[in-house]
Amino acid sequence: MSEIETLIANGEALVLDGALGTELEKLGVNQNPILWSAGALVDHPDLVKSVHYDYLEHGANILIVDTYQATRASFKRAGFDAQQADDNVRLAVQLAKEARATFYEAHPNDHQQVFIAGDIGPYGAYLTDGAEYRGDYHLSDDDYFEFHFHRIQVLIESGVDILALETIPRLDEAAVLVDILTHRFPGVPAWLSFSADGDHLVSGENLSQAAQQFSNIEQLVALGINCGAIEQATLGLTALRQASTKPLIVYPNNGDVFDLNLQKWTLNQSGKQFSDYVPEWLEAGAQIIGGCCRTTPEDIGAVANIISQNKLIETGKIK
Template sequence: MNPIQQILYKYPLMILDGAFSTELERRGCDLNDPLWSAKILMENPEIIGAVHEDYFRAGADCVITASYQATYEGFMKRGLTKQEAKEFIQLSVRIAAQVRDHFWENPENRINRPKPLVAASVGPYGAYMADGSEYRGDYGLTQVQLMEFHRERMNTLIEAGPDILACETIPCLVEAKAIVNVLEEHPQVYAWISFSAKDGERINSGERIEDCARWLHTHPQVVAIGVNCTPPEFMESLIVQIRKGTDKPILVYPNSGEHYDAQTKNWHGCSSGLCYGDSAKKWFEKGAKLIGGCCRTTPQDIREIAVWGRK
């Protein structure tokens, strides 16, 4: 059964977690690496569990696994065997599920909230490239080639038993189509598709998000559509545009408002300056039903959403 529908049937809002890499760096992890946060699966998986727990305690109804940049190709470039790569990809799901289950054992953590979900992150091809192309979508690959890239990792994540797949930061419709085609090889599996956007109407490839939503609307295994890793000032407009193409639940988890330089791998500028919880309430009023945070957001931001979202 569709796990998002189960939550939204009982609750008006599903709260997602916030930035993962930001919290790892705050704990001293060096992520300046082609594997990015996925390298912590090899080096210190306990820290990954600690970040998930922080977000559950902040009020998240769902955590996203540390598999965004975890690919067979990436791990094997590092010298791992294929079997070792598989084990680390699946470890990302097991860590999140174990932390969730331990959290849920405490009756005090069950008050006025659903049992949290584990969403297995499926990052775009550009994340594996580690060159910022997930913010452009100019891969030059066909849909079939993208299906071949995503298939084995998606199969591996599905085998680990997450509640849902979080197909996120997708910059172009052809990649979304490739992912959905692979998803449909597993009829009992559900996913959300979340695009990265360049403005209030278009995803990073330049395609209209309304058209993307309209295409995804006809595919029942895609149970929510939205945007992430996008400046918060575009959220309200993007929600309106997505709603033109679908009546499925809309999810938004923007970054903090700072600008990421893919060449220097640094963040510049200031955050939006608004209370994150207040901004999130506006997105909810516009029609978003799943709300969290992406790059540079924190457990405190998620806690601010829970303040009004749990009423």
């Protein structure tokens, strides 16, 4: 059992990083319409590393590499060949590892552990029309396999600590991903996180059913939800916990809403901060907490502080 698997199995609460694209935009990077933030691997790899490092400085234990959209199919649409696509996946892992090494060098006496997660986004992301938030597509098992396999293989060969099978909107796609994991790469840990609307996948399938279907997969160290509405996250966690004893992971968006027609974000009007939800996610059973679209290093720093405070309370060091 790997170190991250042992920590999760022992009930350790871990802090996941937050949005990558948002931070790259702040640094002046224009998002590639086909590759999204993965386009920065080609044009601004130094800035990708910088964002990773910033999340570590704010307390993240897990860095998700910049490969959500980095499939051979997406790179082909953007004018690159398969070798160039695979090379960029390798680069994404290298940049996260370099950020971790730099952090360890800067904080030699810090006990903050850092793990690298290989990002596997859904086929819907390749369509670049918001399909991962609807789940209104269907491929054969063979086509799902062809789409996902090469990126998974390269990520594992590049030495990630864990795979993030994330923003998955459909059970059939999740089943193929899990089949690849268990039959082609036995022993490699992963988490499976769904694109959900409350207690249902965005495809309409029941989230509890999803939890039941994958609860007995030993390589899946956690089940969860990500990239959804922040106010619906607790409902999703509750549905998962009712159906599964697996550790839970949650990393929703920051509360802003994206308008696909206007291609812009509407700011969160609720008045609640990202960190306001963290205690209820912990209460609902979340063991790994981070952020997705529009979340910031400061949001992740707040998550880290809350989790740290909880640990001190649990150990009796503070009351």
